[in-house]
Structure formats: C-alpha cells, structure tokens
Amino acid sequence: MHQAITILKMKNMKRAYRRYKKEVHLKRRAKNYYAYANTLSINRESKCWADYYDEIKSGESAVWMRHTGKVCSCWYCSYYKYKRPTSEFVRNIINEQLYDI
Numbered sequence: 001m002h003q004a005i006t007i008l009k010m011k012n013m014k015r016a017y018r019r020y021k022k023e024v025h026l027k028r029r030a031k032n033y034y035a036y037a038n039t040l041s042i043n044r045e046s047k048c049w050a051d052y053y054d055e056i057k058s059g060e061s062a063v064w065m066r067h068t069g070k071v072c073s074c075w076y077c078s079y080y081k082y083k084r085p086t087s088e089f090v091r092n093i094i095n096e097q098l099y100d101i
Contacts, residue, residue, distance in 0.1 A: 029065045030056045 030053055047055075055061045 026056070026065055027053065030062070033062065033065070 031049070034049060034052055056065060059066070
C-alpha cells in the first residue's frame, strides 16, 4: 500500500514539474518576443510586460508561442543548428595535438 502511494506522488510530481516547465518556456518565449518587438517598434500599443504576458497566458494573442519554440521553421532557419562533434573526433584532435608536442 505504501509503495502505491509513493508511486502516485511521484507521478503527480512529474506532471506538476512538466506543467511548471511548460509555463517557464512560455514565459521565456514571451519575454524574448516582447523585447524583440520593443526594439523594432512592432508593439505599437505600448503595453507593459504584465499586460502583455496576461494576454498570452489567457490565449488571446500570440497562440504560436504555446505550440512551437520558434516562429519560423524554414530550411534556412533550421539549418544553422549547433551540431556537437562526436567524441571520437574530439579524441583524435587531442591526440594529434599531443603528438605535436
């Protein structure tokens, strides 16, 4: 019985953590877009950050922020992602530099 209770608590904590992280990501995206819009004068209504975030949280505007991490998903924007080199490649570079010494 005790195990079942701890498993349910863990399950609920995982769900709560996922909901929390979802909110954190939404807030970060909104903050980045708000700063970007202010630098380019896109936000003509001059809303403060709190009003802008309340609109986004309620789903009245910028619904794309809830569904995707970036506005554009074209080939040009998605091409320039960081690709981590393999450990073998890094090891070879280190070994070459050691042999040069």
